[in-house]
Amino acid sequence: MTNKYDVVVIGSGVVGSSIAYHLSEKKDKEILVLDQSYPLSGTSGSTQAWVWVHNKTPAWYGELSMLSAELYPFLERKIGDVEYKRTGGIAPFFNEADRESARRLAEKQAEVGIDIDVLTREQVLEKEPALSANIAGATFSKIDGNVNPFRLVELYIKAAKKNHVQFSFYNPVMDIKRNNGMFEITTEKDVFIAKQIVLATGPWTREVGKLLGVDIPVKQVRGQILVTEPLAPLIKYTIAGMRQADNGEILIGYSKEEVGYDRRTTLDVIQDTAKMAVDYIPALAKANIVRCFAGVRVIPNDGYPIVGPIPTIDNAYIAVMHSGITLSPLVGTLMTELLTDGETSIDLKNLQLDRFNEFKSFV
Amino acid sequence: MDDSTIICKCEEINVAEIEQAIQSGAHTFDDIKRLTRCGMGPCQAKVCSNLVRQVLRESLHKPMGEISLPRMRMPLKPTRIAALAGQEDSSSVISLFDETAPKAGDEES
Numbered sequence: 001m002t003n004k005y006d007v008v009v010i011g012s013g014v015v016g017s018s019i020a021y022h023l024s025e026k027k028d029k030e031i032l033v034l035d036q037s038y039p040l041s042g043t044s045g046s047t048q049a050w051v052w053v054h055n056k057t058p059a060w061y062g063e064l065s066m067l068s069a070e071l072y073p074f075l076e077r078k079i080g081d082v083e084y085k086r087t088g089g090i091a092p093f094f095n096e097a098d099r100e101s102a103r104r105l106a107e108k109q110a111e112v113g114i115d116i117d118v119l120t121r122e123q124v125l126e127k128e129p130a131l132s133a134n135i136a137g138a139t140f141s142k143i144d145g146n147v148n149p150f151r152l153v154e155l156y157i158k159a160a161k162k163n164h165v166q167f168s169f170y171n172p173v174m175d176i177k178r179n180n181g182m183f184e185i186t187t188e189k190d191v192f193i194a195k196q197i198v199l200a201t202g203p204w205t206r207e208v209g210k211l212l213g214v215d216i217p218v219k220q221v222r223g224q225i226l227v228t229e230p231l232a233p234l235i236k237y238t239i240a241g242m243r244q245a246d247n248g249e250i251l252i253g254y255s256k257e258e259v260g261y262d263r264r265t266t267l268d269v270i271q272d273t274a275k276m277a278v279d280y281i282p283a284l285a286k287a288n289i290v291r292c293f294a295g296v297r298v299i300p301n302d303g304y305p306i307v308g309p310i311p312t313i314d315n316a317y318i319a320v321m322h323s324g325i326t327l328s329p330l331v332g333t334l335m336t337e338l339l340t341d342g343e344t345s346i347d348l349k350n351l352q353l354d355r356f357n358e359f360k361s362f363v
Numbered sequence: 364m365d366d367s368t369i370i371c372k373c374e375e376i377n378v379a380e381i382e383q384a385i386q387s388g389a390h391t392f393d394d395i396k397r398l399t400r401c402g403m404g405p406c407q408a409k410v411c412s413n414l415v416r417q418v419l420r421e422s423l424h425k426p427m428g429e430i431s432l433p434r435m436r437m438p439l440k441p442t443r444i445a446a447l448a449g450q451e452d453s454s455s456v457i458s459l460f461d462e463t464a465p466k467a468g469d470e471e472s
């Protein structure tokens with residue numbers, strides 16, 4: 001291992017490993033990925049992993065998610081079977097009064113090419129008979145699906161390694177300095193020099209940003225998920241709230257709590273989630289929960305991804321977002337364009353760090 | 364134990380698969396779990412926990428005391444959803460639909 005690289009990516013969750021892989025396809029840069037522990041120990045290993053598009057608003061954000069979902073079949077041909085399934089997605093509503101906002105959503109998303117049907121109760125139940133007869137209707141789109149996040153990250157890394165990307169695990173970054181236009185990155189095990197640096201540090205981005213002298217406006221939001229025993233096929237679609245994996249387990253949950261980096265599961269949220277499961281799919285009452293897990297989302301303060309250059313530091317870049325599973329193929333592609341050519345095929349203006357008033361740089 | 368000995372009965376993971384995970388850089392039970400599903404089945408690592416730690420100890424040449432246990436997850440024993448679901452309306456769970464659907468009067472953008 002040399003100590004000099006063209007690009008050092010910090011973080012090998014789904015975002016960092018996608019960036020490293022996509023960048024390595026060009027085969028013209030020496031790339032190193034650093035991680036303080038092991039891939040999947042962060043948020044990418046504790047996620048629902050929907051590739052979810054249809055009710056991402058405003059429409060430009062929906063469009064971005066759609067473009068990324070479109071890349072999945074192609075990605076899978078390149079890196080292998082990541083168990084991506086374009087199941088179609090159902091977001092149920094329980095009040096007839098919500099039909100109006102469902103229609104408005106469909107209209108808005110149609111402007112960017114996202115097809116949404118607003119379904120009646122009968123239409124939803126015909127599609128997904130296990131759903132509760134208490135629902136009033138649902139929005140539905142064919143573009144939504146889900147993926148196996150473990151396979152996804154593992155195969156990004158395998159494919160990147162094949163293209164000679166170096167990885168150093170269990171090696172936290174402790175300090176970053178600028179030295180003659182290069183970055184000097186001090187880790188627990190070594191010191192590395194890089195021309196370009198990418199922060200893909202998920203929920204730790206605030207801390208790692210500080211090493212570079214920037215304060216990045218993101219917050220940590222816990223989510224808790226219940227996992228059932230493997231069940232016979234029960235739900236066919238990705239439902240806003242749950243999905244069934246290839247092995248029959250159903251992952252249930254959609255909760256948000258700002259409690260810092262705390263990955264404990266708590267009985268109150270588990271109970272509420274169990275209640276939601278039964279409200280949505282009555283047959284789940286009889287299913288066994290085998291385990292629960294919690295992950296910590298990183299959510300930029302305005303809710304949208306931060307992708308692009310760090311405006312105050314030449315050659316430093318950042319990619320931090322919620323919905324990184326959905327967005328990883330696109331973010332990897334865009335970051336590759338940016339790091340290689342300095343410009344991107346899709347305008348990043350909505351995603352730049354300097355859109356925040358509260359963005360602070362100390363350098 | 365030889366390579367084909369099953370360590371995790373729930374998910375049918377053998378010694379060779381555990382060793383391969385360690386070779387690709389896994390240092391803890393939880394790393395191995397995410398790569399192989401070892402310990403994620405109905406018994407929740409009750410059977411395989413110490414066997415995996417043994418393989419880790421041998422491969423990493425560390426004393427057993429330094430090999431951490433897998434993270435334990437509620438419920439420790441499979442539990443019916445009906446038993447967990449209380450009667451009250453759920454409060455901490457958000458509806459994705461409610462959260463994202465544009466409401467009347469939302470700004471255009």
Ligand SMILES: Cc1cc2nc3c(=O)[nH]c(=O)nc-3n(C[C@H](O)[C@H](O)[C@H](O)COP(=O)(O)OP(=O)(O)OC[C@H]3O[C@@H](n4cnc5c(N)ncnc54)[C@H](O)[C@@H]3O)c2cc1C
Nearest residue numbers: 011013014015036042043044050173202223295323324326
């Ligand atoms: C409950 C839950 C459900 C979710 N559901 C979905 C979903 O359905 N669809 C979807 O698209 N998204 C979903 N998400 C969000 C998605 O999982 C995240 O957006 C994504 O995993 C973020 O990936 P990441 O690579 O940015 O972060 P991480 O996976 O957390 O990776 C960051 C990495 O940086 C490393 N790191 C941090 N600091 C340092 C340092 N100092 N030195 C070296 N390395 C460091 C960490 O070790 C870690 O491996 C969900 C999240 C949660 C919690």
